Amino acid sequence: MFSQIAIDEKGARASRRRVSTMVRRYAxxxxxxxxxxxxxxxxxxxxMLMWGFLQTHLAGSTSLFANAAGxxxxxxxxxxxxxxxxxxxxLSFLEELWSRNLGNILMSPLRPAEYVGSLMVISLIxxxxxxxxxxxxxxxxxxxxxxxxxxxxxxxFANLVFFAWAIGLTANGLVVRYGLGAESVVWLAIFxxxxxxxxxxxxxTLPAWLQPISAALPSTHVxxxxxxxxxxxxxxxxxMVKAFALNVIYFSGAYLIFRHFLKVARIKGTLMQLGE
Amino acid sequence: xxxxxxxxxxxxxxxxxxxNGLNFSVExxxxxxxxxxxxxxxxxxxxxxxxxxxxxxxDVHIFGTDMIRNRYDVLHRxxxxxxxxxxxxxxxxxxxxxxxxxxYGVRDINTRIEELSREFRLSEFIERPAGQLSAGQKTxxxxxxxxxxxxxxxxLDEPTASLDPDTADWVRTKLEDYRRAHGATILLASHNMxxxxxxxxxxxxxxxxxxxxxxxxxxxxNRYARSNLEDVFLDxxxxxxxxxxxxxxx
Numbered sequence: 433m434f435s436q437i438a439i440d441e442k443g444a445r446a447s448r449r450r451v452s453t454m455v456r457r458y459a460x461x462x463x464x465x466x467x468x469x470x471x472x473x474x475x476x477x478x479x480m481l482m483w484g485f486l487q488t489h490l491a492g493s494t495s496l497f498a499n500a501a502g503x504x505x506x507x508x509x510x511x512x513x514x515x516x517x518x519x520x521x522x523l524s525f526l527e528e529l530w531s532r533n534l535g536n537i538l539m540s541p542l543r544p545a546e547y548v549g550s551l552m553v554i555s556l557i558x559x560x561x562x563x564x565x566x567x568x569x570x571x572x573x574x575x576x577x578x579x580x581x582x583x584x585x586x587x588x589f590a591n592l593v594f595f596a597w598a599i600g601l602t603a604n605g606l607v608v609r610y611g612l613g614a615e616s617v618v619w620l621a622i623f624x625x626x627x628x629x630x631x632x633x634x635x636x637t638l639p640a641w642l643q644p645i646s647a648a649l650p651s652t653h654v655x656x657x658x659x660x661x662x663x664x665x666x667x668x669x670x671x672m673v674k675a676f677a678l679n680v681i682y683f684s685g686a687y688l689i690f691r692h693f694l695k696v697a698r699i700k701g702t703l704m705q706l707g708e
Numbered sequence: 709x710x711x712x713x714x715x716x717x718x719x720x721x722x723x724x725x726x727x728n729g730l731n732f733s734v735e736x737x738x739x740x741x742x743x744x745x746x747x748x749x750x751x752x753x754x755x756x757x758x759x760x761x762x763x764x765x766x767d768v769h770i771f772g773t774d775m776i777r778n779r780y781d782v783l784h785r786x787x788x789x790x791x792x793x794x795x796x797x798x799x800x801x802x803x804x805x806x807x808x809x810x811x812y813g814v815r816d817i818n819t820r821i822e823e824l825s826r827e828f829r830l831s832e833f834i835e836r837p838a839g840q841l842s843a844g845q846k847t848x849x850x851x852x853x854x855x856x857x858x859x860x861x862x863x864l865d866e867p868t869a870s871l872d873p874d875t876a877d878w879v880r881t882k883l884e885d886y887r888r889a890h891g892a893t894i895l896l897a898s899h900n901m902x903x904x905x906x907x908x909x910x911x912x913x914x915x916x917x918x919x920x921x922x923x924x925x926x927x928x929x930n931r932y933a934r935s936n937l938e939d940v941f942l943d944x945x946x947x948x949x950x951x952x953x954x955x956x957x958x
Contacts, residue, residue, distance in 0.1 A: 437814055437858040446813060453810035461798055487893075527796070535793040536853070538810040539758045541783045698762040700720060704755050704793070 444623035447549075450542045454550030455557075458524045462558060472558055476512040483508040484574045502576035503633065503662050509578055510564050510658060511571065511631045514651055515622050517596025518603070520558030521551050522618040525604045529612055535704050541697055544694060548687065551604075552597055559593065584661055587672040588654045594679040595650045596622070601686035606692035609701060630655050650675035650682065711736045711893040712757065718768035719780060719917075726752040728917035730766070733911075734895055735861075740885055741904040742897040743937070744914035745945050750897035753914075754863050757895070758788055770861060770909050783917065784812050789854035790865035791847065797839030801830055801849045804838055805856055812857035824852040828882070844875040849916040850920050855886060862886070864896040876900075880907055911937070913944055920944055 435443060437592035462468050487504040528534040537547065570576045603621045606614045623694050628642070638646055648653045653675035660668050709739055711732035719727040727749040729735060734740045742750040745903070755761035757768055759779040768775040773782045795804045802821065809817040825831050828848045833841055838849060847867075854862060867883070868876035899903055904911060905925045913921035920946060921928055925937055932940045 437816075437820060442828075449813070450811055453807055455798065455808045457796070457803075460803055527798075531796045531798070532794040533790070533796050535760060535790075536788075536795065539760055539783065539788055540808065541780060541813065542811050543780060553807070695762070698760065701719070701726075701752060701755065701761045703760045704751065 447546050450546050451550045451553065454542065454547065455553045458527065458550070458700065459557060460556040461527065462561065469561055472516070472562040473565045474620050476516065477569060479508050479512060480505060480566040480570050481573065484570060488574065491526055503659070504573055505570050505576045506578060506658055506662060507631050507655060510562065510592060510654065512566065513559060513589055513592045515594050516559045516562040517555055517593045518600040518622045520555035521597055521600030522603050524551055524554045526607070526615065526618060529607065538703060545693060548601065548690070551556040551600070555597065555600065564584065581661055584657065584667045586657060589648050591654050591672060591675040591679060594683060598679065598682040601683070601690045605690035607691035608690070608697050625649055625651060628652070633660060648678065650678040709736050710734060710757040711771060712895065713769040715767040717753070717756065717768065717881065718764045719756060719761065719903060720764045725917050727756070730919060732823065732912055732919060734893060736893050737891045738909045739894040739896070739907050740910045740912060741908035742895065742912050742914055743899065743904050743941065745899060747915040749917040750914055751865055754865055754895070754897050757863060784857060785852045785855055785859060786863065787859040788863045789850050789867055791869045795838050795850055795853050798837055800837055801834045804849065805852060808853050808856045814857055820856060824855060828852045843870060846871070847871055847875065847879060858881055858890060860892055862894045864894065866898055868900060876903070883907060901936065901941060903917065905937050913941070915944055
C-alpha cells in the first residue's frame, strides 16, 4: 500500500543531507534578513573602532603599542571570533526553542551528532558574516591587515572556533536541561572567561594562583601566541598544540554534557514543553 | 500484524506516576484513540512512543523495533502532529516542508510538496512565513508536515484542539482519507469525544496513567449503557460502575 515516499537511507550520504538541510534552514533565517546580518556585524565593528582609536592614541605615548601596531585591534578581532563563534552556535539552537520546534527536530531522523554538526557549520557562517566586515574596516581605518600575520592566523582562528563550539555546546545542554530559564547562560557564558583568557594582557599579569586556571583555557594560548607573533615576530607552535589538546578535551566533555542533559530531559519529559 | 506493541510501560516524574503499567498493541491500518482527561497520561504515552520521553520501565516496539534503543531505524516511517509543537515561524510553509522532507529523506520533494499543497489547499499561503498564518492555516501546514514522508504510523496529539468546528471537521476528513488511501496506522490522543467516536476503530480509555477500558466506541457505549462516549468518559473518570446510572452512584 505504501509508495515508499521516504527512503531508508543510512550512512554518510544521508548524514550529510540532514546536516546540510539544517544548515540551509538556519542560513535562510540569517541570509534572508538584512537586519539580522546587520546585527551580526554591528558589535564587532563597534568594538574594532573603539579599540582601534585607543590603539592609535596609545601608540603616540607608549612604546609597546608603537612597536606593535595593531596589537589591540588584532586582539579584539580574535576575541570577537570567540564570541561570535559561540553565539552563532547557541543562537541557532535557541531559534528552535523560540519557535517551539525542538520536538519536531528531535523526533525526526536527525541524529544528535548531526544536529551538532549543523550548528558548527552555521556558527562558522554567522561568524564570517559578523567578523569579516570588521577585519576589512580595520584595514581601511587603521591600516591593520589581520591576514598579513600569515598562516598562524588560521591556527588562532581554528582554536578559538573550536573552543567557542565547546562553550556553546555546554550552554545548549544547560538550556535543554533547564529550559529557556537558562537562556542567559548562552549570552553570558563566553564573557565569564574574558578576564582569564588574557586577551589584552599577558598571562604573567595575573596573580600566580590564577595563572594555572588561565593556562587551562585554550583561548589564553591563542592570545599569548598572538602577542608573541606581533611583539617578537615569532610563531610558537607549542602554544597552538596546547590549545588544540585542551580543545579536544573541552569539546569531548561538552558533547558528553550535551548528550547527558538531552538524556536527562528525556527522562524528565521536558523536551515536548521546551519553548516560549 | 501490530504496528505498535507496548508492554508494562511505566513513567514516573519524581513522585508522580504519569503512566502506570500500560499494555496494548495497535493493529496496522487502524485508527486508535487514547482517550482520557487532563493528566491521564495520553501525551506522555505518545512522547514515549516517539522516543522523546524515556520510560521508567517497560518496552515500546514500533514496526518490531525497540524504540528505546533503536528508534532511528524507524523514525523515517512515522511522524507526529500536535498543536503544541510548531513548525519554524520565520520560514515559509514551503521552506518548512522542504526542510522536513529532506530530514525524512523524501525522494521527490517537489512532487510531494505539490501533492500536499493540492490536498491541503496550501497554495494560497505556501510562500508565507508560518508565523503569519491563521490557526486553521497553521493546522493545515503542520498536518502537511506530518504527512510529508507519507508515514506508515501517524501519531496525533489533540489534532483539532482550538480549531473551529468547520476546520476541525475538515481535518478529520483528511485523516480518514489518508488512512483509507495509504492504509496507515493512526494513534491519536484526544479528549474530544465526538472526534473519537467518528474516527476511531478502537478506544483506549486512560485514567491516572492506566488503560481502564479498551474496545470499539460502540462496544464501550454498550458496556456502560450510554448513547455517547462523553457519558462513558464521565462514568469512568467519576468512578461509576459499568451500566450504573449516575443517580445510583450519587
